[in-house]
Amino acid sequence: xxxxxxxxxxxxxxxxxxxxxxxxxxxxxxxxxxxxxxxxxxxxxxxxxxxxxxxxxxxxxxxxxxxxxxxxxxxxxxxxxxxxxxxxxxxxxxxxxxxxxxxxxxxxxxxxxxxxxxxxxxxxxxxxxxxxxxxxxxxxxxxxxxxxxxxxxxxxxxxxxxxxxxxxxxxxxxxxxxxxxxxxxxxxxxxxxxxxxxxxxxxxxxxxxxxxxxxxxxxxxxxxxxxxxxxxxxxxxxxxxxxxxxxxxxxxxxxxxxxxxxxxxxxxxxxxxxxxxx
Amino acid sequence: xxxxxxxxxxxxxxxxxxxxxxxxxxxxxxxxxxxxxxxxxxxxxxxxxxxxxxxxxxxxxxxxxxxxxxxxxxxxxxxxxxxxxxxxxxxxxxxxxxxxxxxxxxxxxxxxxxxxxxxxxxxxxxxxxxxxxxxxxxxxxxxxxxxxxxxxxxxxxxxxxxxxxxxxxxxxxxxxxxxxxxxxxxxxxxxxxxxxxxxxxxxxxxxxxxxxxxxxxxxxxxxxxxxxxxxxxxxxxxxxxxxxxxxxxxxxxxxxxxxxxxxxxxxxxxxxxxxxxxxxxxxxxxxxxxxxxxxxxxxxxxxxxxxxxxxxx
Numbered sequence: 107x108x109x110x111x112x113x114x115x116x117x118x119x120x121x122x123x124x125x126x127x128x129x130x131x132x133x134x135x136x137x138x139x140x141x142x143x144x145x146x147x148x149x150x151x152x153x154x155x156x157x158x159x160x161x162x163x164x165x166x167x168x169x170x171x172x173x174x175x176x177x178x179x180x181x182x183x184x185x186x187x188x189x190x191x192x193x194x195x196x197x198x199x200x201x202x203x204x205x206x207x208x209x210x211x212x213x214x215x216x217x218x219x220x221x222x223x224x225x226x227x228x229x230x231x232x233x234x235x236x237x238x239x240x241x242x243x244x245x246x247x248x249x250x251x252x253x254x255x256x257x258x259x260x261x262x263x264x265x266x267x268x269x270x271x272x273x274x275x276x277x278x279x280x281x282x283x284x285x286x287x288x289x290x291x292x293x294x295x296x297x298x299x300x301x302x303x304x305x306x307x308x309x310x311x312x313x314x315x316x317x318x319x320x321x322x323x324x325x326x327x328x329x330x331x332x333x334x335x336x337x338x339x340x341x342x343x344x345x346x347x348x349x350x351x352x353x354x355x356x357x358x359x360x361x362x363x364x365x366x367x368x369x370x371x372x373x374x375x376x377x378x379x380x381x382x383x384x
Numbered sequence: 385x386x387x388x389x390x391x392x393x394x395x396x397x398x399x400x401x402x403x404x405x406x407x408x409x410x411x412x413x414x415x416x417x418x419x420x421x422x423x424x425x426x427x428x429x430x431x432x433x434x435x436x437x438x439x440x441x442x443x444x445x446x447x448x449x450x451x452x453x454x455x456x457x458x459x460x461x462x463x464x465x466x467x468x469x470x471x472x473x474x475x476x477x478x479x480x481x482x483x484x485x486x487x488x489x490x491x492x493x494x495x496x497x498x499x500x501x502x503x504x505x506x507x508x509x510x511x512x513x514x515x516x517x518x519x520x521x522x523x524x525x526x527x528x529x530x531x532x533x534x535x536x537x538x539x540x541x542x543x544x545x546x547x548x549x550x551x552x553x554x555x556x557x558x559x560x561x562x563x564x565x566x567x568x569x570x571x572x573x574x575x576x577x578x579x580x581x582x583x584x585x586x587x588x589x590x591x592x593x594x595x596x597x598x599x600x601x602x603x604x605x606x607x608x609x610x611x612x613x614x615x616x617x618x619x620x621x622x623x624x625x626x627x628x629x630x631x632x633x634x635x636x637x638x639x640x641x642x643x644x645x646x647x648x649x650x651x652x653x654x655x656x657x658x659x660x661x662x663x664x665x666x667x668x669x670x671x672x673x674x675x676x677x678x679x680x681x682x683x684x685x686x687x688x689x690x691x692x693x694x695x696x697x
Contacts, residue, residue: 169453173451215479215480216480217480217481223451224447224451224476224480225475225476225479225480227475228471228475231444231472231475231476234440234441234444234445234447234448235444235445235447235448235451235476236448237444237445237448238444238445238446238447238448238449238450238451238452238456239448239449239451239452240448241433241445241448241449241452242448242449242451242452242453242454243452245409245431245449245452245454246452246453246454265440265441265444265472268435268438268440268441269441269444269445271436271438271441272435272438272441272445276433
């Protein structure tokens, strides 16, 4: 199996760090957004956009591209940071996120922002829509992969499991779901709000290939995504254990930071912890 | 008073259109034997997806297929599409403007035997409130069939609301049909009846009874509820000075509401809405007697026309 070089791992770690910094700056500037779930998914989004996915920023609607659905659409800052860094639009656009005239909406909008494959915001849709895109590949004789990133709290939504049934029924091995399994949702700990464990057993029972790993470990992420791509006859779910607010001491594992923007002092401290000058 | 059932005509038309257009894929939510999407299914099983009793998921899978460049026809009962699946329809079809054709079957009270859970009397109000949605309510079986290629060729979200039952036939095979245009089925100068779906044929019957009383009635068949043909409505209202609307739907938010919005702002005239009063329906042994019991009888249209004419005088 293909392996990442030390240089690639170093590069992807640095990109993850940059995406965290950019996302936090965006959320601070706008005084709105979702820092906790953006920090937890930074490595996942970094490896998809900068190593795994077959995409062309100069041709965002290329029919044979791999697709990414941010089912947990509230991590939009992270997606926008990645798309800008990848060259879909100027990084200076990020400063205008949420302004009336800006293409960057609170949650992703495929018609406004180049590189956004599908709108999201209401949780629960990514698996079922991903299943449809994966089915279309079969109809069209194409080989693209479909990736969808969802939250663990999102797994409380019944529609996730309707989609899981569907993807298994149609043997959609070109569909990979990644659960940002950070254990925290808006109102508190997932296991207190509405328990979802045993999550791996549930996905297995729904007919999916299940991989459990550390969602902040670039090498493990790479192996999991390679294994997903090589899995035949069934969809794969990667249960990526992550830390909500990862990298910022006062945000880690705190439900408070699900949807609250840092103030000036908090941003300064966060940037310092991320090794960045403000 | 029914002709060929609308679902039968739709099922055959979907098969015929799907034969011509290879981009068509069909989805159903365990109702293909009811919606008659099964005619397509039997011939083209590789282009058919049965998603089971999971209407929001069916909508989302259709969304994905559309994003992949196909033209999905998503079939289910209208009550479930308009209520259970509406968030997926709003967010992922309308807001994301994906090219999907929703065929909302068993509309109105046409599933007479299954009762109010299965009757769909608020769907026009719901679908027409959604930005980007085009809403078609064909008047009879042939018109439903004729709309299939039109909605298939149109780029963008469409809902076609069709009945389980047959209706009084009104569509002439060779007549031009255009999304967004009403059809004047009968010319008249005293009053205008604007109707959709099963109530077009009933309105023409009512017009014949009114003619015997010396009242000259204009009848407009309005198969596109959105975008609504405001020019035709205002022109007829200005000419006749009185309007009755008729629909197999709640009087709240349906065709009558849409016409009232136009007339109130552009051409105020006296009007009456014939529809289901703000109440739940009930079970019956046949669709026609149920429609009559729900306030949709020919006599009710006649009576409403006479009431409006008294006001006009």
